């Protein structure tokens with residue numbers, strides 16, 4: 001196994017997009033940030049130097065960080081932020097993971113521009129469970145704002161309204177041919193006729209689930225997050241923020257130019273950007289137009305409609321583990337979490353801070369608790385140092401009120417309370433969580449991400465979860481293993497895992513506007529009462545608040 005040293009300098013850099021130059025927060029001046037390529041078993045040592053004018057932390061999305069929560073990165077959860085002018089070194093080892101992951105800032109909305117791919121190859125000499133592709137291409141889907149994303153978030157927090165939607169979707173940082181002033185930089189991927197390439201697709205968008213496809217080419221899905229899947233062929237994939245999907249593409253079409261494209265999958269009537277980002281798959285022997293050797297116009301893929309929940313659902317249902325897996329069958333912690341939006345009443349609805357619908361403020365919650373990030377210490381530091389009062393451990397295992405989650409709710413349920421509440425899991429215990437969309441304010445798909453773990457997705461459905469009816473249909477044979485899963489719009493999803501990683505681990509919606517409104521909670525996984533014995537001691541340079 002190898003040790004990889006990197007310096008990640010977080011710094012502003014002028015970046016030109018959509019006809020204008022913006023001072024953009026980057027890593028090492030790169031946007032998107034550097035790609036990390038490692039093998040299972042390798043160690044990464046990454047010194048993050050903050051030369052920007054904002055606080056920052058970095059998160060290695062999907063890495064287990066076994067007994068090593070100090071390297072996980074969410075601000076005020078496992079560490080205090082790295083302040084301007086300071087640095088912190090993230091050290092972690094990849095333990096039994098292969099596939100496509102990514103890294104991103106986990107501080108306010110800085111991840112809008114501070115992100116990159118984290119590719120984990122098998123150990124030396126270990127082949128992929130599919131024929132070796134000729135080449136591999138990371139495809140980072142993202143969003144671009146004309147305004148500073150940090151200000152977009154700040155304004156939303158101040159006004160209580162929904163934040164501005166982005167101005168473009170991007171592929172590897174570029175909006176593509178369909179946006180103004182962008183076609184010169186459209187990303188081109190050269191291919192040779194007959195070869196097979198592996199696309200490592202990452203949804204690093206802030207607030208949007210996406211459909212992705214390549215004109216006239218079939219995609220064979222072979223992996224999601226850091227796990228392999230039973231291969232299946234599709235013309236389009238749906239991918240939520242935080243998720244990754246590995247697909248094989250065979251260049252078996254007449255030599256030419258083909259668009260790969262992504263646009264929103266939006267189940268809700270919420271405002272969204274209805275534009276499309278493109279890149280070009282370009283056969284090396286593609287013919288030129290007779291006129292001065294100008295490139296021919298690429299062929300455009302058929303993508304499903306923005307509200308095509310049927311296609312999104314049918315696609316997701318096909319994702320399975322390649323073989324039989326060991327799913328926990330006896331459950332110690334049986335949890336039922338409602339996830340959804342809400343609106344908080346204001347005492348003065350005309351206040352500039354109450355720009356939500358009818359003079360309210362947007363909120364979001366799990367089991368009606370909007371998660372509040374502490375400011376004086378990180379949860380891990382407070383717990384490790386035995387400082388009481390930073391959080392409570394009374395996160396409710398079920399919602400305080402049960403109701404019909406399909407839309408027939410009273411106004412009173414629309415008001416989440418605020419709190420920094422943790423739910424305690426016994427080390428080594430088995431956990432089932434049913435995540436239920438509340439359909440309050442809007443019916444929406446919530447891509448839920450659990451830090452420090454991967455889980456099996458054992459069931460999914462629409463409407464209200466019904467334990468006696470739905471549990472019997474769970475897939476306990478070959479469910480997919482993931483770190484992020486969408487709670488279907490107006491439906492539920494069930495996950496299972498073993499709480500074998502001590503520490504404090506954030507679970508949240510990976511739609512950042514929802515996270516901003518509080519759609520998060522944290523697990524405290526203790527080994528021994530009040531102890532985190534086998535957690536490594538905190539690094540000496542761990543930032544203080």
Ligand code: C2O
Pocket residue numbers: 059061074104106242449451506508510
């Ligand atoms: Cu991809 Cu909490 O993050």
